[in-house]
Amino acid sequence: MVSATNPARVVKAVQEAGYDTEFFPRDEDGTAAYIQVKAYDGNSIVRFSDCDEAVPDYCETLVLSTWWDRDTPISDAAVASANLNNKYVSVYRDSDGDPVMQWAILTRREGVPTTVFLNALQRFITIAGDFRETAFADDDADSPVADVTKPAENPAGLR
Numbered sequence: 001m002v003s004a005t006n007p008a009r010v011v012k013a014v015q016e017a018g019y020d021t022e023f024f025p026r027d028e029d030g031t032a033a034y035i036q037v038k039a040y041d042g043n044s045i046v047r048f049s050d051c052d053e054a055v056p057d058y059c060e061t062l063v064l065s066t067w068w069d070r071d072t073p074i075s076d077a078a079v080a081s082a083n084l085n086n087k088y089v090s091v092y093r094d095s096d097g098d099p100v101m102q103w104a105i106l107t108r109r110e111g112v113p114t115t116v117f118l119n120a121l122q123r124f125i126t127i128a129g130d131f132r133e134t135a136f137a138d139d140d141a142d143s144p145v146a147d148v149t150k151p152a153e154n155p156a157g158l159r
Contacts, residue, residue: 001112004059068135073097
């Protein structure tokens with residue numbers, strides 16, 4: 001079983017599945033712990049979320065995330081299309097207008113079967129890889145697709 005309460009087990013499962021990983025524990029400033037997962041031509045992270053400050057190492061959710069740095073903000077149409085076409089993930093714009101893709105897996109203390117988690121991770125990485133072309137489509141200041149309106153704030157605190 002894989003649970004957000006057991007980072008070592010999550011790291012081990014991801015490594016045993018053949019992914020190159022690096023674990024970053026919780027910072028003194030409160031930044032959540034995460035695992036960087038190197039796959040294909042990009043990086044994704046598994047972030048430990050919904051943590052209880054009063055209970056050390058207790059988190060309820062694993063959040064799979066990846067993001068791309070564009071020259072211009074991604075269009076509303078591209079974000080809407082990604083959310084419509086990928087029922088498992090959520091795509092939004094960070095404070096710089098860059099696309100961020102996430103998928104949350106609620107594990108609570110009991111966890112989820114390792115194969116279920118790894119299947120979710122593989123599907124997420126595949127969806128992110130498929131979205132990469134869209135994420136950079138029309139990435140120039142002269143593009144009629146570029147959306148220059150103020151992008152939404154980054155509620156996940158990525159970066």
